[in-house]
Amino acid sequence: MKLDRIKQGLLMVSGALLLGTSQAAEQPNVVIIYGDDVGYGDVGAYGSRLIPTPNIDRLAAEGLRFTDGHSSAATCSPSRYSMLTGVHAFRDGVSILGPTAGLSVSTLDLTLPKLFRQAGYRTGIVGKWHLGLGENEGSLDWNGAVKPGPLEVGFDSSFLLPITNDRVPCVYVKNHYVVNLNPNDPLVVSRSLKEIRKVKGSTQYPDGRSNPEAMNVLKTEFRHNDTVIHGIGRNGYMAGGKSALWDDETMGDVLVEKAQAFLWEKSDKPFFLFFSTHDIHTPRMPAKRFCGTTTLSARGDAMVQFDWATGQIMKTLADMGVADDTIVIFSSDNGPVYQDAYVDGSKHRDEIGEVDRGHDASGIWRNGKYSIYEGGTRVPLIIRWPGRIQPGVSDALVNQIDFIASFASLLKIDLAEGVARDSRNTLDAFLGKSEQGLPFMIEEAMRDGRALRIGDWKFIAAKQTKAGAFIPAELYDLNCDPGELNNLMDEYPEKAAAMAKRLKELMEGKGVRYAE
Structure with a gap:
């Protein structure tokens, strides 16, 4: 590779x-x-x-x-x-x-x-x-x-x-x-707390998992509770570099x-x-x-x-x-x-999913x-x-x-x-000389999320989650449905199939610039 x-x-x-x-x-x-x-x-x-x-x-x-x-x-x-x-x-x-x-x-x-x-x-x-x-x-x-x-x-x-x-x-x-x-305070970065604790001669910082009280400036719910710097938990482990913080x-x-x-x-x-x-x-x-x-x-x-x-x-x-x-x-x-x-x-959002701050x-x-x-x-x-x-x-x-x-x-x-x-x-x-823009566009998200935009139509490819669950494909008309709430896969199966085929070709091709 x-x-x-x-x-x-x-x-x-x-x-x-x-x-x-x-x-x-x-x-x-x-x-x-x-x-x-x-x-x-x-x-x-x-x-x-x-x-x-x-x-x-x-x-x-x-x-x-x-x-x-x-x-x-x-x-x-x-x-x-x-x-x-x-x-x-x-x-x-x-x-x-x-x-x-x-x-x-x-x-x-x-x-x-x-x-x-x-x-x-x-x-x-x-x-x-x-x-x-x-x-x-x-x-x-x-x-x-x-x-x-x-x-x-x-x-x-x-x-x-x-x-x-x-x-x-x-x-x-x-x-x-x-x-x-x-x-005199060498900086070391690692994914392993065990390896960081082996470092000699460098400043050691609290571990937020075993010392949650060290996160006294900003608490964390998950993930970002490894090294605590300035009272805030961070992702990953470091030792040393105190003068450079x-x-x-x-x-x-x-x-x-x-x-x-x-x-x-x-x-x-x-x-x-x-x-x-x-x-x-x-x-x-x-x-x-x-x-x-x-x-x-x-x-x-x-x-x-x-x-x-x-x-x-x-x-x-x-x-x-x-x-x-x-x-x-x-x-x-x-x-x-x-x-x-x-x-x-x-x-x-509050516990039942309602917007509670007046700002979306x-x-x-x-x-x-x-x-x-x-x-x-x-x-x-x-x-x-x-x-x-x-x-x-x-x-x-x-x-x-x-x-x-x-x-x-x-x-x-x-x-x-x-x-x-x-x-x-x-x-x-x-430059504002044309309103045409792109004829199509790929969108990318976490965990293999892929979508294709063609005009106001948006096709979201099916995928399998890490846990093995299958999430079916989706099709939306953003002109009528900007919130992507009304899946039109059943109403427009031919359009969905054509967009699925096009997205696959674009993803497997040598580049979008050569596919217009």
């Missing part, structure tokens, strides 16, 4: 060498502001009444707001993988990655930052990574050079949460090194400062910044000044913090005098989740994160480019996986065959 991946990577490199850039290509700066678990209904411009988001709303008013914009998957690592590579994560076996995962993106493949760098841009990432680090599972020495990682897949600089804020290690990584790490409450400020520093860096090159915040992912610990700004507990308050961060990025671009020369994309990696492992007061983070769409239903991938998607994108609302079907092919078109770069093979050029839809 690994040999096949290497061979594929070599083909990508040889293909990438054939790419050409035209002198006539436009080169606007590009900033992607990427939320974590932000739902369609969490933004005022998309209908939220209980979370004030004036900065994001202004971005929507000045840009193009998509009503049918999607991440490629209903979970974090797969959607990030697809956006950066232009390849559906299920093709390469990428799912939610654990604390010891190796780099999931091949260093030989074309990526979104490599595309920009080839066009003469300087590229940077600030925030959540969650695509693995190091050569292989469990092989990384956190006390040396932390690589391969973002720098090896096309970013010139990086300041990372290496995994995510609910997983160890709870440290920042700048470029190749853990920030503020004391060599992040502060959860200042994380939002730190990431904004690092993003601003990248933007202000002197250069005669245009820039591409992937600003990948931790908001509003659990554990939610917004800065104290945001606590109590909503009636929706820490989840709502963290969304207010994210709106502030968005405003800070927009203000920086204006202060630099480049706001009109910059494409800003605002979106999320997947749909919303409420009290996910942590008991933070954001529980959304998915809007009118069904479910959210992890789910194959529409709320899993239909997320806020706003694109602003003054003078080039007419402000308004677009119903075009668009997907983040298509950023590579679309920006390649803008930059006048031809993608070689086999490169970013699921990414299609939808530049005209992204």
